[in-house]
Amino acid sequence: MPATQSVEKSWLLRDRALRSIPLATQTHSKAARESLRDIEPCYIIRGDGCRVWDVDDNEYIDFRSGLGPITLGYRFPAVDDAVRRQLDDGIIFSYPHPIEVEVAERLVRLIPCAESVRFLKTGGEAMAAAHRLARAFTGRDLLLTCGYHGWVNRMSGPGVPEIIQGTYRGLPWGDASPYEAAFREAPGEIAAVSVACSYADIDKGHGFLADLRDLTERHGALLIFDEIVTGFRLALGGAGEYFGVTPDLAVFAKGISNGVPLSCYVGRADVMARVADVNISSTFGGDTLGLATARAALDTYEREDVIETLWARGKQLMDGVNAHSARLGIAVRLEGLPPMPELTLPGGGALRTRLEGELLKRGVMIYTVCYPSFSHGEADVAEAVAAIGDALDSMAAQGMFT
Numbered sequence: 001m002p003a004t005q006s007v008e009k010s011w012l013l014r015d016r017a018l019r020s021i022p023l024a025t026q027t028h029s030k031a032a033r034e035s036l037r038d039i040e041p042c043y044i045i046r047g048d049g050c051r052v053w054d055v056d057d058n059e060y061i062d063f064r065s066g067l068g069p070i071t072l073g074y075r076f077p078a079v080d081d082a083v084r085r086q087l088d089d090g091i092i093f094s095y096p097h098p099i100e101v102e103v104a105e106r107l108v109r110l111i112p113c114a115e116s117v118r119f120l121k122t123g124g125e126a127m128a129a130a131h132r133l134a135r136a137f138t139g140r141d142l143l144l145t146c147g148y149h150g151w152v153n154r155m156s157g158p159g160v161p162e163i164i165q166g167t168y169r170g171l172p173w174g175d176a177s178p179y180e181a182a183f184r185e186a187p188g189e190i191a192a193v194s195v196a197c198s199y200a201d202i203d204k205g206h207g208f209l210a211d212l213r214d215l216t217e218r219h220g221a222l223l224i225f226d227e228i229v230t231g232f233r234l235a236l237g238g239a240g241e242y243f244g245v246t247p248d249l250a251v252f253a254k255g256i257s258n259g260v261p262l263s264c265y266v267g268r269a270d271v272m273a274r275v276a277d278v279n280i281s282s283t284f285g286g287d288t289l290g291l292a293t294a295r296a297a298l299d300t301y302e303r304e305d306v307i308e309t310l311w312a313r314g315k316q317l318m319d320g321v322n323a324h325s326a327r328l329g330i331a332v333r334l335e336g337l338p339p340m341p342e343l344t345l346p347g348g349g350a351l352r353t354r355l356e357g358e359l360l361k362r363g364v365m366i367y368t369v370c371y372p373s374f375s376h377g378e379a380d381v382a383e384a385v386a387a388i389g390d391a392l393d394s395m396a397a398q399g400m401f402t
Contacts, residue, residue: 005361007041009055014042029067029367039357047074049375052365061364061384063317065371068229068340071255071310072300073375079258082296086288099291106298107266111237113225113246116272119264119285123228123253124150126263127194129280130249134192134222136278137271141167142189144182147196149226173197174204176211183219190219192248196226197239199342199369200335209245222248222271228263231255233310233339233371236301258297262290306374307339313372313381314338320385324392330401332392334370342369351400358391 014032017024023031024042032042041054050073052062065071072079104117120126127149135141145168148154155168171178173195183190193212197205209225216223225247227238232255235241240250249267256262266272300306315338325332332355334341343366345351352368359366364387372381395401 007038007056010042011037033353035353036357039360049073050373050380059363061380063370064365064367065373066259068371069254069259070373071232072258072297073373076258078296078300079293082292083289086292091289092287096286097288099288100286103291103294111266112241113250114266115269117264117266120282121261121263121284123251123263124152126251126265127226128152130224130251130265132278133271133274134224136274138191140189140191142186143168143191144179144193145170146173149196174201174208176208176215179212179215190221192222192224194224197230199340200344202336205239205243209243213245225250227251228253229340235307257290257293260290260293262294309374310339310372313376314341316381317370317372321388324389328392328396330396340369340371358394359388362387362391
């Protein structure tokens with residue numbers, strides 16, 4: 001059902017929050033935009049299945065899915081029940097809980113590259129752990145990176161000393177040539193190539209990731225896959241499984257526990273064994289709530305057709321949106337692979353923001369990347385596609401795509 005026009009309570013709370021919280025949020029991608037004042041909800045208070053409600057009680061079909069972690073759906077019974085049961089026994093202890101062993105063994109069985117597993121709480125934190133392990137194992141300092149690995153590993157901009165920036169080199173997705181050149185220019189200096197998949201042109205991974213595998217093996221470097229988004233979405237084992245390329249290390253987060261904070265770094269046993277002398281340690285790494293929900297989520301992934309559903313509902317969304325665009329003769333498209341398609345459109349950020357605003361008015365919440373969940377039914381996606389078509393019709397009638 002479409003949202004109402006009023007988001008007054010949201011914006012009053014947001015303006016209040018700015019007095020004590022910079023940006024009024026802990027996550028940059030969740031910050032409400034001033035250009036969408038009186039349209040965009042600033043605060044969500046509950047979710048159920050594939051829908052969420054804001055503080056003004058407006059209802060939305062949600063394709064943001066918590067920025068990716070909600071693969072199964074909000075208030076997914078198996079996950080919620082796991083939290084309630086574990087609360088009866090406790091959350092954190094002074095020694096490990098047996099569930100650490102159980103979940104680790106499950107991940108070793110499910111993820112092709114995983115010989116050993118360790119847990120942390122966020123994807124960026126786990127990526128930093130993988131980078132440190134790679135440097136310790138190889139005795140080299142330089143990392144070649146591709147894509148975003150979380151704020152902890154963003155080595156450009158204010159707050160990062162130049163000497164640290166010099167140990168990272170960002171290179172593009174899809175073409176191994178710049179990586180080959182980097183290895184020629186710095187022989188024996190590169191510890192690892194660390195890759196997060198692109199979205200709209202992710203299919204380039206078929207050749208690109210295999211080329212990086214060959215390149216790193218020839219030069220004695222490690223290959224690290226950032227599976228924070230792709231894990232338990234493209235396939236259970238993420239891009240590594242989907243593209244048939246086995247990295248030395250990989251990081252999984254988001255979909256591993258359907259929204260309860262948990263991440264893991266996994267990989268070759270000989271590399272992972274370096275944690276004995278590389279200090280990667282966190283009090284909350286063995287938090288039982290995250291592990292209990294991961295166990296419940298893994299049960300669901302193995303018992304139900306979760307991955308197949310993400311592909312099917314994503315394809316339905318892509319086909320519907322792209323059909324509307326073709327009908328109108330406009331360059332608005334969902335591109336990439338169905339479980340995580342990227343919205344592409346001309347005109348830059350202003351046009352994207354306008355489209356998001358039109359969709360919010362019609363009860364649909366999207367993001368740069370759309371994340372279908374197991375709880376998105378055919379009828380939900382059809383309703384969203386109809387709303388998107390109506391929004392595009394309205395914008396085209398105003399000449400916004402010419």
